[in-house]
Amino acid sequence: AQSVTQPDIHITVSEGASLELRCNYSYGATPYLFWYVQSPGQGLQLLLKYFSGDTLVQGIKGFEAEFKRSQSSFNLRKPSVHWSDAAEYFCAVGPPYNTDKLIFGTGTRLQVFP
Amino acid sequence: DGGITQSPKYLFRKEGQNVTLSCEQNLNHDAMYWYRQDPGQGLRLIYYSQIVNDFQKGDIAEGYSVSREKKESFPLTVTSAQKNPTAFYLCASRGQGAPGNEQFFGPGTRLTVL
Numbered sequence: 001a002q003s004v005t006q007p008d009i010h011i012t013v014s015e016g017a018s019l020e021l022r023c024n025y026s027y028g029a030t031p032y033l034f035w036y037v038q039s040p041g042q043g044l045q046l047l048l049k050y051f052s053g054d055t056l057v058q059g060i061k062g063f064e065a066e067f068k069r070s071q072s073s074f075n076l077r078k079p080s081v082h083w084s085d086a087a088e089y090f091c092a093v094g095p096p097y098n099t100d101k102l103i104f105g106t107g108t109r110l111q112v113f114p
Numbered sequence: 115d116g117g118i119t120q121s122p123k124y125l126f127r128k129e130g131q132n133v134t135l136s137c138e139q140n141l142n143h144d145a146m147y148w149y150r151q152d153p154g155q156g157l158r159l160i161y162y163s164q165i166v167n168d169f170q171k172g173d174i175a176e177g178y179s180v181s182r183e184k185k186e187s188f189p190l191t192v193t194s195a196q197k198n199p200t201a202f203y204l205c206a207s208r209g210q211g212a213p214g215n216e217q218f219f220g221p222g223t224r225l226t227v228l
Contacts, residue, residue: 009154034216043118043204043219044157090156099208099215100145100164101172104156 002027004093006105013081014113021076021108023091031093033074034102035065038088047089050074051096061085086112116141118220120205125225127199135190135223137205146188147206147217150174157204163188164210192225199227 005024013019025031032051036044048059055067065076074091091105118139127133139146145164149157159172163182177196182188188207192199202224206217 004156036219041222041224043120043221044206045219046216049216092157099217100147100162101159102157102217104158106154106156 002093002103004091004103004105006089006091006108008108009106010109010111012111012113015083016080019076019078019081019085019110021089021091021110023074023076023105025072025074025091025093025103027072027093029096030069032096032099033065033067034092034094035059035063035074035076036090036092037061038090038107040087044090047076081110081112083112083114086110118205118207118218120203120220120223123221123223125223127225127227129227130194132194133192133199133225135192135203135205135225137188137190137220138186139188139205139207139218139220140186141207141209141218142185143207143218144185144210145208146182147208148172148178148180148188148190149204149206151202151204151222160190160203199225201225 003026034049035047038044047063048057050057050067088107088109090107092102094102121136147162148160161180163169179191204222205220208217
C-alpha cells in the first residue's frame with residue numbers, strides 16, 4: 001500500500017542549530033515528492049518539491065531536501081534554524097504526472113528554543 | 115493578490131444541522147480539493163474537482179457533498195450524516211498544464227459541532 005511516514009512527531013531544536021526532518025515513503029514507482037509547512041491555525045505553504053533530476057532540491061526559507069531512491073526517503077534539512085521556523089511540517093507524495101491524490105504524512109511539529 | 119479564501123475561519127453548529135463551507139480562488143486554477151485535518155492524522159482527501167460540473171470522491175467522502183458550478187468556487191457541505199464533523203477543513207487548488215503542479219492551500223475553516 002502507498003504510504004508516507006514521518007517518524008518524528010515532535011522535534012525540539014535550539015535557534016541556530018541544524019535541522020533534519022525525516023520522510024520515508026512506500027510507493028510502486030518514483031513518486032512526486034513535496035514538503036509543506038503549516039503555522040498554527042493556518043493553511044499549508046509549499047517549501048519545495050521533487051519530480052526528477054538533481055536529487056538535492058532547494059526550497060524557500062533556506063530549506064533543502066534530498067531524494068534518496070535506495071532509502072525511499074526525502075528528508076528536509078536546514079543548516080541554521082530560526083525561531084520563525086517553528087511550525088508543523090508535512091511530507092507528501094503523489095503519483096507521477098497526476099498530483100490530484102496526494103498522500104500526506106502525519107506531520108512533524110518543530111519547536112525552536114532561543 | 116491571487117489566492118484562496120475560505121470563510122468563515124471559525125464555524126459552530128449544532129449536531130444534526132448541515133453546514134456549508136466556502137472556498138473561492140482567483141488563481142484561474144482548474145482543479146480544486148477539500149481536505150480534512152485532525153490532530154496527528156495529517157490531511158485526508160474528501161472530494162476533488164478537476165473541471166467545472168465534475169467532481170470525484172476522495173478517501174473520506176461519506177457524510178460530505180460538494181458542487182462545482184463555477185471555476186472559482188468549490189463549496190463543501192458537511193451533512194448530518196457525517197458522524198464526527200468537528201475538524202479543520204482545508205481547501206486547495208492546482209493549475210493544470212505542467213505535470214505535477216503543486217496544490218495551493220487556503221487558510222482553513224475550523225468547524226466545531228456542539
